[in-house]
Amino acid sequence: MATSNKPLVWAVFAAGGTLAAFVLPAIIFSLTLGVVLGWIPPEALAYERAIAGMQSPLAKLAAFAVIVPILWHAAHRLRITAHDLGVYADGLVMLICYGIAALGTIATLVALLGL
Amino acid sequence: MIRGPYVRPVGRYSWWLSQPRYIRYMLREVSAAFIGAYILMLIVGLLRLSQGPAAYESYLTAVLSSAGVAFGLITFVFAVYHSLTWFRVTPKAMPLRMRGKAVPPAIIVGAHWLGWAVASLLILLWVAV
Amino acid sequence: MRETIHQLEVLRYDPETDTAPHFQTYAVTCQEDWVVLDAINYVKENLDRTLSYRWSCHMAVCGSCGMVVNGEPVLSCHAFVRDYPEKIRVEPLANFPIERDLVVAIDDFVEKLTSVKPYIISAEERPVESGENLQSPEQLAVFKQYADCINCLLCYSACPQYALNDSFIGPAALALAHRYNLDSRDEGRSARADVVASNPGIWECSFVGACSEVCPKDVDPAAAIQQTKIASTVDYFMRFLMPWRKQ
Ligand code: SF4
Ligand code: FES
Numbered sequence: 352m353a354t355s356n357k358p359l360v361w362a363v364f365a366a367g368g369t370l371a372a373f374v375l376p377a378i379i380f381s382l383t384l385g386v387v388l389g390w391i392p393p394e395a396l397a398y399e400r401a402i403a404g405m406q407s408p409l410a411k412l413a414a415f416a417v418i419v420p421i422l423w424h425a426a427h428r429l430r431i432t433a434h435d436l437g438v439y440a441d442g443l444v445m446l447i448c449y450g451i452a453a454l455g456t457i458a459t460l461v462a463l464l465g466l
Numbered sequence: 467m468i469r470g471p472y473v474r475p476v477g478r479y480s481w482w483l484s485q486p487r488y489i490r491y492m493l494r495e496v497s498a499a500f501i502g503a504y505i506l507m508l509i510v511g512l513l514r515l516s517q518g519p520a521a522y523e524s525y526l527t528a529v530l531s532s533a534g535v536a537f538g539l540i541t542f543v544f545a546v547y548h549s550l551t552w553f554r555v556t557p558k559a560m561p562l563r564m565r566g567k568a569v570p571p572a573i574i575v576g577a578h579w580l581g582w583a584v585a586s587l588l589i590l591l592w593v594a595v
Numbered sequence: 596m597r598e599t600i601h602q603l604e605v606l607r608y609d610p611e612t613d614t615a616p617h618f619q620t621y622a623v624t625c626q627e628d629w630v631v632l633d634a635i636n637y638v639k640e641n642l643d644r645t646l647s648y649r650w651s652c653h654m655a656v657c658g659s660c661g662m663v664v665n666g667e668p669v670l671s672c673h674a675f676v677r678d679y680p681e682k683i684r685v686e687p688l689a690n691f692p693i694e695r696d697l698v699v700a701i702d703d704f705v706e707k708l709t710s711v712k713p714y715i716i717s718a719e720e721r722p723v724e725s726g727e728n729l730q731s732p733e734q735l736a737v738f739k740q741y742a743d744c745i746n747c748l749l750c751y752s753a754c755p756q757y758a759l760n761d762s763f764i765g766p767a768a769l770a771l772a773h774r775y776n777l778d779s780r781d782e783g784r785s786a787r788a789d790v791v792a793s794n795p796g797i798w799e800c801s802f803v804g805a806c807s808e809v810c811p812k813d814v815d816p817a818a819a820i821q822q823t824k825i826a827s828t829v830d831y832f833m834r835f836l837m838p839w840r841k842q
Contacts, residue, residue: 357798358831361824371501372552372578375545377586379504381593383529383538391594396526398519404592405515414512418505425502431801432495435755437479451502455509462512470610471692471700476758485666488755491803555802558818559825566733 367424658745716783766816
């Protein structure tokens, strides 16, 4: 049997899944729910503050390191889920899932470099 | 003896509805749809941020609209479910042995919960203060 | 001792006369300490001698009496009737072809188990004169859990990926492969990787975890498969980073 190339994408899946488990609930909370509940002052998300916070190279690096693996984690898991739900056209599913993740990766780079 | 093995059909689209544990599994997997969409939303946010104050303000309005908040709430629930299921199985994937003895899974899970709490606190503080 | 009457619904299939399986119900007066296998034995001895099923030890060690009872794969010698409602529905293990009544054809599993080379492999032949192949209790403890498998196939019955993908090697066989990979006396990991680390091997698993939930021996095949995924991923990247390194 041929050697599988799954480790390539599985490594990103595992890394992204771990990252998401540690940071995503807090990110969603602080950027959406916390504001609605009044835990986070709305000024915290204001433009001046956001751009100042995101312009430091460290913040850019962190944003990239969080966003990209989690995106690929979701893409890979959805590919498997499509098969679980009876969609057996794996080639097409792969193209869509990984394609969106690749575009998202490029968009993240563009955004971060443009800040 | 006559052999004529009978193969029972498997529901290609519906198998996961047949047992509660399969439904729980499917909920865990579907979390990826919401998590993926939320990440794409964050990427859009970064793009809008790089396009200036007006673009960013309209993005923020959309995120904090009732639809945006509803989406955030659902994704939050799925994200927490993802964290819980992910940490629960971590000791299976990465068992630890110390001085020839297996570290109890509960300790490994507990350590991850602690790390989760610390990371969450840091993120909240970074955004809020 | 308390007695209860249970309606035992048993899936019957006779390849010589039936085109599809069907349920047949027997009213069985059960003793309080009976297991489902006792009730089935009662049927065989007193009500219907044509019923076919497998069992041997009646003590959860031989692994031959696996059945699906009220939807859950169990060892029928290990499932007390008093834990079930009045109606007990007994079916053969899922995901295997039915040979006859509660007997399933396990040829596919045996073939796959064989394919992962579930035995100790030494790089060089060890003549008898070289003595025992020693192992410390600590080295044994590393894999002991995965050596407890009794090949009952409850895990295959619970696994949706085995149900959906004919080629998937499946939980018990992969757990056994892991058991030998972890054995300090074994040197066959790369010989096994051909099958184990292939797509139909560990990579068909999506970590549903049902196998570990139903396993009567706490083997935890799902854990074995995830650990193998990590080890295979390390192997994969090592091949690129250090191509000169022999596996
Ligand atoms: S791993 Fe557990 S459930 Fe599977 S065959 Fe072995 S003992 Fe049975
Ligand atoms: S009869 Fe041997 S395991 Fe049940």
